[in-house]
Amino acid sequence: MEHIVIIGNGISGVTAARHIRKNSDKKITIISAETDYFFSRTALMYVYMGHMKFEHTQPYEPWFWKKNRINLKKRFVSKVTSNSNEIEFSNGEKLSYDKLIIATGSKPNKFGWPGQDLDGVMGMYHKQDLEKLEKYAHNNTVCKRAVIVGGGLIGIELAEMLHSRHIPVTFLVREDSFWNGVLPKGESAMINREIISSGIDLRLGVNLKEIKEDKNGKVKSIVILETGEEITCDVVGLTAGVSPNIDFLRASGIEIGRGVKVNRFLETNLKDIYAIGDCAEQHEAIDQRRPIEAVWYTGRMMGETVAQTICKNKIEYKPGHWFNSAKFIDIEYQTYGWVWAQTKENEARFYWEHADGNKCIHINYDKTTREFIGINNFGIRMRHEFFDRILNEKQSVDYVLEHLADANFDPEFYKLYEPEIIAKFNNENNTNIQLKKKSWKRIFSKA
Amino acid sequence: MKAVKQTGLVVFLLGIAIFIGTIFTGSFSLTQAELDTFVQEKGYKSEIIKGELSKAIVTNEDLNIFAFSSRVINAYQVSNNHYDALIAKYDAEKNWDKKGQQYQYKIYGKLHSLSFTLAKKAGNGLPADSPVFMWFLTFGLAILGALLFIIPDVVLLGKPGIKNNGIFLNAATNRGWIGWFTFIFLVTFYILLYFYPDLIVNWVYLVDPISKNLSGGEASQWFLYGFLYCTVMTVMAVRMYIKYRHNKYQILRTTSVLFFQVVFAFLIPEILVRFEKPWYDFKNAFPLDYDFFFKWNLDELLSSGGFGLFILVWGVILTIIVVPVMVYFFGKRWYCSWVCGCGGLAETLGDPYRQNSSKTLLSWRFERIIIHTVLIFVLVMTGFALYTFFSGANEVIGIKTQTIQDIYGFLIGAVFAGVIGTGFYPIFGNRVWCRFGCPLAAYLGFIQRFKSRFRITTNGGQCISCGNCSTYCEQGIDVRAYAQKGENIIRSSCVGCGVCSAVCPRGVLKLENGPEEGRINPTDVLLGNDVDLMKLVNNK
Numbered sequence: 001m002e003h004i005v006i007i008g009n010g011i012s013g014v015t016a017a018r019h020i021r022k023n024s025d026k027k028i029t030i031i032s033a034e035t036d037y038f039f040s041r042t043a044l045m046y047v048y049m050g051h052m053k054f055e056h057t058q059p060y061e062p063w064f065w066k067k068n069r070i071n072l073k074k075r076f077v078s079k080v081t082s083n084s085n086e087i088e089f090s091n092g093e094k095l096s097y098d099k100l101i102i103a104t105g106s107k108p109n110k111f112g113w114p115g116q117d118l119d120g121v122m123g124m125y126h127k128q129d130l131e132k133l134e135k136y137a138h139n140n141t142v143c144k145r146a147v148i149v150g151g152g153l154i155g156i157e158l159a160e161m162l163h164s165r166h167i168p169v170t171f172l173v174r175e176d177s178f179w180n181g182v183l184p185k186g187e188s189a190m191i192n193r194e195i196i197s198s199g200i201d202l203r204l205g206v207n208l209k210e211i212k213e214d215k216n217g218k219v220k221s222i223v224i225l226e227t228g229e230e231i232t233c234d235v236v237g238l239t240a241g242v243s244p245n246i247d248f249l250r251a252s253g254i255e256i257g258r259g260v261k262v263n264r265f266l267e268t269n270l271k272d273i274y275a276i277g278d279c280a281e282q283h284e285a286i287d288q289r290r291p292i293e294a295v296w297y298t299g300r301m302m303g304e305t306v307a308q309t310i311c312k313n314k315i316e317y318k319p320g321h322w323f324n325s326a327k328f329i330d331i332e333y334q335t336y337g338w339v340w341a342q343t344k345e346n347e348a349r350f351y352w353e354h355a356d357g358n359k360c361i362h363i364n365y366d367k368t369t370r371e372f373i374g375i376n377n378f379g380i381r382m383r384h385e386f387f388d389r390i391l392n393e394k395q396s397v398d399y400v401l402e403h404l405a406d407a408n409f410d411p412e413f414y415k416l417y418e419p420e421i422i423a424k425f426n427n428e429n430n431t432n433i434q435l436k437k438k439s440w441k442r443i444f445s446k447a
Numbered sequence: 448m449k450a451v452k453q454t455g456l457v458v459f460l461l462g463i464a465i466f467i468g469t470i471f472t473g474s475f476s477l478t479q480a481e482l483d484t485f486v487q488e489k490g491y492k493s494e495i496i497k498g499e500l501s502k503a504i505v506t507n508e509d510l511n512i513f514a515f516s517s518r519v520i521n522a523y524q525v526s527n528n529h530y531d532a533l534i535a536k537y538d539a540e541k542n543w544d545k546k547g548q549q550y551q552y553k554i555y556g557k558l559h560s561l562s563f564t565l566a567k568k569a570g571n572g573l574p575a576d577s578p579v580f581m582w583f584l585t586f587g588l589a590i591l592g593a594l595l596f597i598i599p600d601v602v603l604l605g606k607p608g609i610k611n612n613g614i615f616l617n618a619a620t621n622r623g624w625i626g627w628f629t630f631i632f633l634v635t636f637y638i639l640l641y642f643y644p645d646l647i648v649n650w651v652y653l654v655d656p657i658s659k660n661l662s663g664g665e666a667s668q669w670f671l672y673g674f675l676y677c678t679v680m681t682v683m684a685v686r687m688y689i690k691y692r693h694n695k696y697q698i699l700r701t702t703s704v705l706f707f708q709v710v711f712a713f714l715i716p717e718i719l720v721r722f723e724k725p726w727y728d729f730k731n732a733f734p735l736d737y738d739f740f741f742k743w744n745l746d747e748l749l750s751s752g753g754f755g756l757f758i759l760v761w762g763v764i765l766t767i768i769v770v771p772v773m774v775y776f777f778g779k780r781w782y783c784s785w786v787c788g789c790g791g792l793a794e795t796l797g798d799p800y801r802q803n804s805s806k807t808l809l810s811w812r813f814e815r816i817i818i819h820t821v822l823i824f825v826l827v828m829t830g831f832a833l834y835t836f837f838s839g840a841n842e843v844i845g846i847k848t849q850t851i852q853d854i855y856g857f858l859i860g861a862v863f864a865g866v867i868g869t870g871f872y873p874i875f876g877n878r879v880w881c882r883f884g885c886p887l888a889a890y891l892g893f894i895q896r897f898k899s900r901f902r903i904t905t906n907g908g909q910c911i912s913c914g915n916c917s918t919y920c921e922q923g924i925d926v927r928a929y930a931q932k933g934e935n936i937i938r939s940s941c942v943g944c945g946v947c948s949a950v951c952p953r954g955v956l957k958l959e960n961g962p963e964e965g966r967i968n969p970t971d972v973l974l975g976n977d978v979d980l981m982k983l984v985n986n987k
Binding site: 011019022040042043046047049050051052053056057058059061063164165197198296297300301304305308313315316317318319320321323325326327329330332334381382383384385388409410411412413414415440441443444 | 607611612695802807904912913918931945948949950952953961971975980983984
């Protein structure tokens with residue numbers, strides 16, 4: 001029986017294992033050094049915040065793995081020897097494979113800051129980071145102030161986490177507005193306001209110079225590069241992005257760039273070795289996507305795809321239209337298609353913001369053809385299927401606005417803003433778009 | 448604000464402490480004249496009960512309720528034992544005539560209920576003599592304290608939004624010591640209410656003035672329960688309004704259950720009694736209202752003229768037509784979390800405990816076995832009751848209808864729905880009864896599962912498997928298991944509380960009513976992936 005070995009028990013590796021099991025009888029082993037069972041990394045924040053217990057982050061009960069004959073092994077892989085089809089663990093033990101899937105995910109970036117390895121300095125990525133956080137930032141007596149370095153999704157999550165335990169937080173962001181490499185101006189400004197109004201000390205346009213230690217080797221303070229200001233703190237969170245977790249592959253002969261280089265079939269340069277998820281790097285970016293995508297659902301999709309290939313149904317990895325979501329403290333965010341931070345030459349934009357400053361939509365479309373390109377929605381939920389269909393059918397912005405009621409995914413009885421949105425669009429563009437009534441038939445019809 | 452909250456907690460606990468302490472106060476005794484009237488009203492044939500009761504409770508001694516209760520019960524037992532001994536004696540002598548005569552002297556019925564009736568006449572002391580004053584010291588302080596504890600959350604919780612911070616770090620909501628104390632308190636309360644009403648007669652005194660104003664009569668322990676139920680729901684609804692003030696679905700739903708509880712389950716029935724009509728809760732549908740087809744109820748309705756007949760017809764229509772039609776259009780949520788009283792308490796008092804329901808596959812198995820057993824039980828029992836009603840026979844295939852009704856009333860009506868159903872909130876989550884026991888929920892569940900427009904739609908591929916939805920599902924549904932596969936959630940047990948949708952950080956879930964076609968959408972590969980792969984895998 002063919003033995004499939006998967007390194008990494010995150011969403012990519014586990015999805016691959018599940019789909020291989022669905023389609024075959026192969027022997028499957030998943031290896032992880034982090035945890036016994038698969039858990040949802042994105043939910044770690046809720047454990048610290050007390051919304052959940054760690055076991056709630058595990059989507060499958062422990063019996064699931066045995067029932068589906070998926071072997072779990074808690075080991076640290078130190079080496080892959082491809083010519084003998086073997087992997088070696090840090091304790092010297094070896095395991096042979098017929099096919100190997102590398103799904104080791106990411107690790108937090110560190111940019112060589114002085115003091116970055118002190119006690120009390122941590123990323124927010126692994127389960128072990130959560131444990132460290134419980135130790136160094138258990139409450140606001142143990143941790144009188146925390147400083148977070150890096151203004152991305154993990155940074156704002158960590159700020160929200162610490163804030164939930166009433167720990168004062170200073171949030172250092174290199175850009176002059178939060179996440180403005182991704183978010184256009186209006187949205188980015190909205191999140192700046194959300195962070196500040198939640199009581200977090202947001203510092204925009206600043207860099208970390210160094211982290212200073214006390215006499216016990218623990219963090220004492222940080223210094224800001226631009227101003228030289230020293231901020232006393234007990235915890236420093238480094239959340240300046242992530243990069244593929246592939247150091248153990250350096251001598252393996254597997255081609256490596258920033259991540260493990262793969263083709264569209266998720267194959268590496270070596271036969272029978274595949275890479276999926278955050279650690280995989282496409283030779284050439286697919287559509288407008290980045291070569292490395294550290295996103296939950298792309299990991300899942302790569303797992304689904306590689307499982308087909310391994311089960312004799314060789315298939316290309318073809319992610320569909322871009323979409324994503326996040327939550328910035330109390331503001332939910334979804335996006336379908338592309339709304340770049342900067343407007344491109346062929347693009348026209350429409351931005352509507354609610355008077356309360358906590359909701360907005362931002363639509364991107366082609367100036368000349370009026371084809372819909374993408375939407376950002378903040379504080380209003382939208383239907384994925386609707387926009388997926390719109391993008392497949394290359395519908396126009398006018399069509400989208402006309403059918404905006406079909407797209408709305410907010411809970412029942414929520415106030416609807418479509419008339420206000422369309423009125424603004426008509427006003428700005430001299431159009432006469434009429435909102436169509438929501439139609440279950442359209443919403444649920446299979447295109 | 449924090450200080451206000453803490454003060455509120457102290458005031459609340461003080462109110463509760465006085466409330467509990469009230470049980471131990473007062474002194475209970477009857478005059479001979481009062482006792483004579485009682486015995487006459489009851490029409491006891493026993494020749495010794497009057498003497499025994501007189502010895503026991505016509506006294507100048509200062510009896511508290513415990514001493515009073517045990518003396519009354521002893522008196523009844525002495526009387527019954529006396530005749531039991533005679534029965535045994537004549538039995539041994541084979542004197543069948545004499546033996547047969549003795550049975551009429553025996554006194555049947557629940558002894559603690561008889562003791563309650565006597566105690567209600569016998570009380571002296573603060574609760575009995577100054578019920579209004581004592582009401583303010585107990586109910587008044589507890590309500591005030593609770594509100595002072597709850598209302599500062601408008602500020603303390605921060606901006607509107609999901610604020611579940613610290614729920615699993617708090618001993619009250621994480622099965623910690625406060626949770627266990629609450630559990631013991633609730634279970635004790637229900638045991639006293641159902642099985643030892645005489646011991647809480649002082650609490651009943653507190654609500655006498657309210658009862659007299661509403662129905663014109665004195666309060667029973669059930670009036671106390673109804674009043675307490677409405678009070679607790681109202682106070683905890685304030686908490687819901689604050690916690691979910693960003694979520695209109697939750698606000699409307701809370702208002703709806705509160706309205707139906709206070710108006711339909713409490714005010715209307717009491718007012719009906721005032722006009723000498725049968726006590727009836729118009730929204731309480733059979734088989735949750737399990738004694739609707741009992742002979743005594745049908746007899747009462749049929750003897751109440753046109754109005755009784757109207758109730759009878761309405762009760763049947765409610766169960767056979769209104770309930771299934773509404774479930775077809777809106778799912779069972781229209782009843783379970785918009786109308787029902789049990790649901791109402793679960794969604795207000797129980798909301799802080801929703802995360803404690805078990806999500807394991809094993810508990811789902813138990814759930815299906817237990818709830819459907821209760822449904823079969825209630826249907827068989829109702830068959831017996833109707834047979835007895837129409838044929839007049841007390842027995843069906845050698846089993847007494849009364850016996851089976853008593854067993855159901857005790858096991859399901861009192862122990863399951865009350866003691867376990869509510870008492871276990873802090874341990875097993877707030878829908879223990881609705882999830883494992885309620886036969887109406889089982890019936891609605893069938894319709895919701897097989898013939899309904901209701902579903903929880905999963906928003907394509909947006910799910911990140913975080914597990915908030917499953918954690919906060921009071922019915923113990925593993926919502927995530929469906930959402931992460933892109934499947935809609937179609938489960939008979941879903942009561943449509945809408946909290947999974949509320950707590951989802953990625954906008955993945957939406958409760959909605961749409962066409963039946965495509966309601967159940969099995970998917971192996973999720974939306975967002977390569978269209979070819981989705982077709983290949985999903986349409987095979």
